[in-house]
Amino acid sequence: MSSSTNKRALVTGVTGQDGSYLAELLLDEGYEVFGLVRKSSSPNPWRIAHLEGRLTLLPGDLLDQSSLVRALLESRPHEVYNLAAQSFVPTSFEQPVHTTEVTGVGVLRLLESLRQVAPEARFYQASTSEMFGRVESSPQDERTPFHPRSPYGVAKLYAHWATINAREAYGLFAVSGLLFNHESPRRGDEFVTQKVARGVARIAAGEARELRLGNLDATRDWGHARDYVRAMWLMLQQDEPRDFVIATGRTHSVRELCAAAFARAGLDWREHVTVDASFTRPAEVEELCGDARRARDLLGWRPTVGFEGLVHEMVDAARAPREALR
Ligand code: NAP
Ligand code: GDD
Numbered sequence: 001m002s003s004s005t006n007k008r009a010l011v012t013g014v015t016g017q018d019g020s021y022l023a024e025l026l027l028d029e030g031y032e033v034f035g036l037v038r039k040s041s042s043p044n045p046w047r048i049a050h051l052e053g054r055l056t057l058l059p060g061d062l063l064d065q066s067s068l069v070r071a072l073l074e075s076r077p078h079e080v081y082n083l084a085a086q087s088f089v090p091t092s093f094e095q096p097v098h099t100t101e102v103t104g105v106g107v108l109r110l111l112e113s114l115r116q117v118a119p120e121a122r123f124y125q126a127s128t129s130e131m132f133g134r135v136e137s138s139p140q141d142e143r144t145p146f147h148p149r150s151p152y153g154v155a156k157l158y159a160h161w162a163t164i165n166a167r168e169a170y171g172l173f174a175v176s177g178l179l180f181n182h183e184s185p186r187r188g189d190e191f192v193t194q195k196v197a198r199g200v201a202r203i204a205a206g207e208a209r210e211l212r213l214g215n216l217d218a219t220r221d222w223g224h225a226r227d228y229v230r231a232m233w234l235m236l237q238q239d240e241p242r243d244f245v246i247a248t249g250r251t252h253s254v255r256e257l258c259a260a261a262f263a264r265a266g267l268d269w270r271e272h273v274t275v276d277a278s279f280t281r282p283a284e285v286e287e288l289c290g291d292a293r294r295a296r297d298l299l300g301w302r303p304t305v306g307f308e309g310l311v312h313e314m315v316d317a318a319r320a321p322r323e324a325l326r
Contacts, residue, residue, distance in 0.1 A: 013083030020047035034075035062106025092152035104155030185317030201318035214279030224305035247290020
């Protein structure tokens with residue numbers, strides 16, 4: 001059910017997993033929603049195709065500051081959600097400079113544009129648990145020291161501090177959400193949850209026998225993307241700008257992910273999963289587990305989907321036609 005507000009929001013990364021769920025949430029809340037879309041040789045609109053006619057798409061790229069200024073002038077947003085990034089950790093080892101330009105300096109371009117043409121707009125930065133990296137204590141909260149382990153994590157840490165600096169130096173309502181891994185049937189194919197879910201679907205359909213993975217011992221705090229975009233929105237509805245950790249507080253290994261996903265299709269993961277060293281990383285984040293107490297206390301935020309529910313939804317969707325993703 002849509003409610004009515006006179007607010008406008010600009011979402012970068014609208015074609016990504018989180019962008020699509022956030023656009024849905026904002027439309028449901030009665031916002032006029034603008035999405036920044038970059039030029040690519042083959043457009044990638046499948047996650048937002050069902051929102052056609054309800055969203056206004058604006059061309060722009062975090063690498064091109066003038067396009068960001070134009071998008072801000074056209075959308076005149078009350079709220080800006082920066083979800084755009086080169087977000088795949090292994091790619092950041094292969095293309096560290098590109099990742100830094102988009103995921104790190106791109107955020108500064110957007111903040112500087114905002115400062116020039118829309119300083120009253122509230123700003124959300126998609127920060128990440130990857131910044132904790134080689135964790136110094138567990139669970140991780142807003143006070144845990146950072147130790148990023150990839151060019152992606154380093155770039156995100158730069159963007160995190162650029163966001164805080166914009167708040168402290170220029171008085172922008174700019175906040176950083178330190179989100180732990182969140183997944184859904186709209187997750188990109190290369191991330192481990194979707195790789196496993198789609199691998200299970202292919203094996204269950206008799207189209208493959210084997211799934212090759214890297215480090216099975218790594219643990220992650222996995223939640224559902226739909227829950228996590230709600231936290232982003234809540235952060236921009238507060239009286240004061242503050243940074244928040246968003247997590248479920250539960251952690252599972254990649255091995256446990258495999259066991260749950262294969263079991264959902266009546267299969268034994270040990271008969272199909274092969275460890276392939278080519279999927280291990282030059283430096284790994286071995287464990288992540290978040291403490292979202294501040295979000296629970298100040299935002300009233302709680303996750304609604306647990307690990308099993310998430311894995312079942314992803315495996316079921318991977319085995320169903322694409323229409324099931326809506
Ligand atoms: P995603 O699916 O990889 O989406 C990334 C989006 O960024 C896509 O829309 C992509 O556009 C866009 N993009 C990439 N380079 C761009 C550029 N140069 N200019 C403008 N747009 C560009 O990521 P996600 O999972 O939705 O995550 C959203 C954000 O949260 C990202 O910043 C990610 O780093 C961060 N984050 C994610 C998680 C998680 O677990 N999902 C956790 C913490 C933080 P194309 O469609 O054209 O590629
Ligand atoms: N992708 C992938 N593929 N990961 C594998 C594989 C494999 O074949 N085998 C094991 N893994 C392990 C990785 O080594 C890592 O420890 C874990 O599975 C999760 O990997 P990803 O799903 O690729 O996610 P991520 O944790 O590296 O990064 C995601 O979460 C971050 C938040 O902590 C991304 O969404 C980042 O953008 C996000 O910031």
